[in-house]
Amino acid sequence: MDTKTIKKEAVNTQTTECISGSEAIVRCLLEEGVKVLYGYPGGAIMPVYDELYKFQDKIHHVLARHEQGATHAAQGYARISGEVGVAIATSGPGATNLITGIADAQIDSTPMVCITGQVASHLLGSDAFQETDIVGISTPVTKWNCQVTKASDIPEVMAKAFYIAKSGRPGPVLVDITKDAQFEEFDFKYKKCTGVRSYIPVPKTEMASVAAAAELINAAKKPMVVWGQGVILSKAEEAFKAVIEKAGIPSAWTIMGASAIPTSHPLNIGMVGMHGNYAPNVLTNQCDLLIAIGMRFDDRVTGKLDEYATQAKVIHFEIDPAEINKNVKADVAVLGDAKASLEAILPLLNKNTHPEWHQKFKDLYAIEFEKVIKDDLHPTKEGLTMGEVINQINIQSKGEAAIVSDVGQHQMIACRYAKFNQTKSNITSGGLGTMGFGLPAAIGAKMARPEREVVSISGDGGYQMTIQELGTIFQQKAAVKIVVLNNEFLGMVRQWQQLFFDKRYASTEMTNPDFVAIAKGYYLNARRVTKREELAEAVAEMMASKEAYFLEVCVEKEGNVFPMIPTGASVSDIRLE
Amino acid sequence: MSTEKQLFTVSIYTENNIGLLNRISAIFQRRHINIESLNTSPSEIESVSRFTIVVNMTEENMKKIIGQIEKQVEVIKAYYHTEEDIIYQESCIFKMKSGLLFDEREIQNIIKESNARIVTVNRDFFVIEKSGRKEEIELLYRELSVFGIMQFTRSGRIAVSKEEMKISTMLEAFQY
Numbered sequence: 192m193d194t195k196t197i198k199k200e201a202v203n204t205q206t207t208e209c210i211s212g213s214e215a216i217v218r219c220l221l222e223e224g225v226k227v228l229y230g231y232p233g234g235a236i237m238p239v240y241d242e243l244y245k246f247q248d249k250i251h252h253v254l255a256r257h258e259q260g261a262t263h264a265a266q267g268y269a270r271i272s273g274e275v276g277v278a279i280a281t282s283g284p285g286a287t288n289l290i291t292g293i294a295d296a297q298i299d300s301t302p303m304v305c306i307t308g309q310v311a312s313h314l315l316g317s318d319a320f321q322e323t324d325i326v327g328i329s330t331p332v333t334k335w336n337c338q339v340t341k342a343s344d345i346p347e348v349m350a351k352a353f354y355i356a357k358s359g360r361p362g363p364v365l366v367d368i369t370k371d372a373q374f375e376e377f378d379f380k381y382k383k384c385t386g387v388r389s390y391i392p393v394p395k396t397e398m399a400s401v402a403a404a405a406e407l408i409n410a411a412k413k414p415m416v417v418w419g420q421g422v423i424l425s426k427a428e429e430a431f432k433a434v435i436e437k438a439g440i441p442s443a444w445t446i447m448g449a450s451a452i453p454t455s456h457p458l459n460i461g462m463v464g465m466h467g468n469y470a471p472n473v474l475t476n477q478c479d480l481l482i483a484i485g486m487r488f489d490d491r492v493t494g495k496l497d498e499y500a501t502q503a504k505v506i507h508f509e510i511d512p513a514e515i516n517k518n519v520k521a522d523v524a525v526l527g528d529a530k531a532s533l534e535a536i537l538p539l540l541n542k543n544t545h546p547e548w549h550q551k552f553k554d555l556y557a558i559e560f561e562k563v564i565k566d567d568l569h570p571t572k573e574g575l576t577m578g579e580v581i582n583q584i585n586i587q588s589k590g591e592a593a594i595v596s597d598v599g600q601h602q603m604i605a606c607r608y609a610k611f612n613q614t615k616s617n618i619t620s621g622g623l624g625t626m627g628f629g630l631p632a633a634i635g636a637k638m639a640r641p642e643r644e645v646v647s648i649s650g651d652g653g654y655q656m657t658i659q660e661l662g663t664i665f666q667q668k669a670a671v672k673i674v675v676l677n678n679e680f681l682g683m684v685r686q687w688q689q690l691f692f693d694k695r696y697a698s699t700e701m702t703n704p705d706f707v708a709i710a711k712g713y714y715l716n717a718r719r720v721t722k723r724e725e726l727a728e729a730v731a732e733m734m735a736s737k738e739a740y741f742l743e744v745c746v747e748k749e750g751n752v753f754p755m756i757p758t759g760a761s762v763s764d765i766r767l768e
Numbered sequence: 769m770s771t772e773k774q775l776f777t778v779s780i781y782t783e784n785n786i787g788l789l790n791r792i793s794a795i796f797q798r799r800h801i802n803i804e805s806l807n808t809s810p811s812e813i814e815s816v817s818r819f820t821i822v823v824n825m826t827e828e829n830m831k832k833i834i835g836q837i838e839k840q841v842e843v844i845k846a847y848y849h850t851e852e853d854i855i856y857q858e859s860c861i862f863k864m865k866s867g868l869l870f871d872e873r874e875i876q877n878i879i880k881e882s883n884a885r886i887v888t889v890n891r892d893f894f895v896i897e898k899s900g901r902k903e904e905i906e907l908l909y910r911e912l913s914v915f916g917i918m919q920f921t922r923s924g925r926i927a928v929s930k931e932e933m934k935i936s937t938m939l940e941a942f943q944y
Binding site: 326330336337387511516 | 798
């Protein structure tokens with residue numbers, strides 16, 4: 192800290208540091224424990240970059256190749272670590288390029304702080320060069336946002352930003368800082384934020400609701416749990432496992448909840464929703480008690496709401512009061528943090544096993560295995576399947592890898608078949624369905640947890656939306672394993688065109704470049720697989736690599752993802768073919 | 769709970785923040801709900817603002833919207849009320865030609881009977897102010913419109929609830 196000036200105040204002996212707003216921003220990040228941030232420089236944020244240059248031994252700035260990539264990398268960082276991801280960009284186009292990542296973080300409750308530079312305050316509203324109303328633009332997709340025009344406001348706003356981003360139901364926060372505020376000097380003092388008077392991050396858990404929930408669980412003959420990301424966000428994995436084990440409840444996950452308990456756990460009955468597993472979808476409409484934990488009844492989970500679990504009583508464990516009764520009416524709502532609520536309910540539960548009820552899940556799994564899974568994972572006909580690639584990754588990783596998927600067919604296949612031993616291992620864009628999420632998110636995940644194997648799985652469409660982040664991987668030497676499942680189609684849209692638009696493949700066929708050559712252009716190890724005989728060995732080579740590695744697998748062109756709940760159909764009308 | 773649409777008056781206590789109006793109106797806009805009227809002002813509590821919004825919707829949706837509003841970090845508390853729960857007023861201003869005041873004796877009677885008030889008179893025009901319920905204002909508008917109105921404007925609804933809103937005790941609990 193060679194630049195700060197220390198001035199003694201005349202009367203008392205207390206020293207305060209007079210520093211610039213831009214140095215204050217970096218000092219705030221250090222106070223919040225930020226070690227890595229992702230961004231892209233530009234005019235209105237240059238003073239902060241100058242400070243990042245000075246502080247580079249304490250905080251690592253990663254230059255993305257596009258601001259959207261920076262946000263997804265920050266998201267990947269947050270999702271695998273549970274810490275706040277940080278992205279930084281300049282005003283105007285730099286700021287607007289953050290929006291997709293911010294919207295993604297908002298709908299998937301990812302803690303993220305975005306810092307944007309802004310034109311000097313006297314230029315605000317004058318249509319100045321690279322001026323855009325980013326606070327206005329980001330309002331509907333941020334948990335909170337704020338514009339700072341005075342350097343002295345920076346510490347309090349930054350402290351509040353981090354507190355709001357990570358507390359309660361997490362989400363993205365944007366802080367927009369004018370250039371004059373970055374230059375202005377002031378007496379810096381940092382105090383962490385511990386509360387905001389208008390904001391209740393975690394609602395109080397009523398013991399009466401816990402008792403009522405326990406009573407319903409103890410009385411149920413055919414209970415079923417659907418858990419979501421709330422279990423992961425509240426670090427409730429152990430408490431959750433204890434509850435379902437004691438009460439013997441078959442438990443299914445939403446895409447965002449995947450990996451909270453190991454895939455191999457006997458009570459883990461798979462994924463619910465549009466391309467989820469057969470048994471939990473069908474039996475949603477047969478259970479007598481549906482216990483939702485940290486999930487929000489997304490339409491991709493529920494299918495037709497009027498025919499969703501109407502026979503069942505519903506318990507909803509939830510931190511966000513606005514989610515209660517939003518889509519599905521709860522008979523008992525247990526507000527509060529999932530971990531605390533689950534720990535509170537555990538002693539009230541009776542031991543149970545429900546063997547006959549479990550058998551129903553097994554029977555339906557056997558049907559799904561015969562009709563779908565067998566051919567996905569162990570195909571005999573010509574043409575590689577996406578499922579067999581995931582299967583090989585499972586074999587090589589032994590379930591220890593973090594799988595970062597993009598959006599589309601490969602994402603559904605990856606989520607259906609990837610094996611997870613550890614929590615926070617399934618990183619994907621769930622709510623927003625952001626193509627291009629995967630590759631940059633994998634960078635952030637690998638940098639947050641360098642000791643973990645991180646495998647990015649994309650389709651040929653989404654991969655090309657953020658393909659430029661190969662440059663970031665190369666420059667950072669981030670040892671991400673990149674798999675592209677290439678079917679030369681925007682596969683999910685093509686599947687819908689096949690099923691619902693009479694095979695009119697409007698703008699879904701892709702003429703692709705030489706992906707291996709592109710990866711090699713970034714000096715990455717790269718390989719293409721077209722034959723089944725090469726697959727296992729190629730995946731093994733990729734996983735053994737100490738560096739980043741690109742693997743293109745040319746899969747069958749017109750493979751479909753099943754099971755499938757057509758839009759507007761009930762979960763129990765799930766199609767196996 | 770009624771599934772019929774009805775008028776609700778929403779009272780929102782908030783921090784005084786520049787962007788909050790945008791945040792709150794976006795909640796309605798996103799769900800395609802038309803705001804019938806909107807008023808912001810200081811509240812009975814120092815440094816706390818109060819929004820009064822009138823919307824026409826079902827009670828079920830109203831509850832969901834209240835949840836979304838309260839979710840905003842700088843919203844302290846939101847309440848919704850039916851027409852019976854509140855005492856409410858709007859106000860309006862008419863600008864009319866001064867000559868009418870002397871040529872049309874009936875105008876004076878209308879002003880008197882409607883409990884309106886003449887705010888100012890000059891050589892060219894005079895200004896009438898009226899506070900009351902929406903229907904009263906609409907009636908006055910109809911009565912005056914036959915004489916020709918130069919300008920007319922009406923405020924949003926402002927309302928107080930008959931029941932106590934426990935906002936002050938809530939705010940005390942926030943002090944730490």
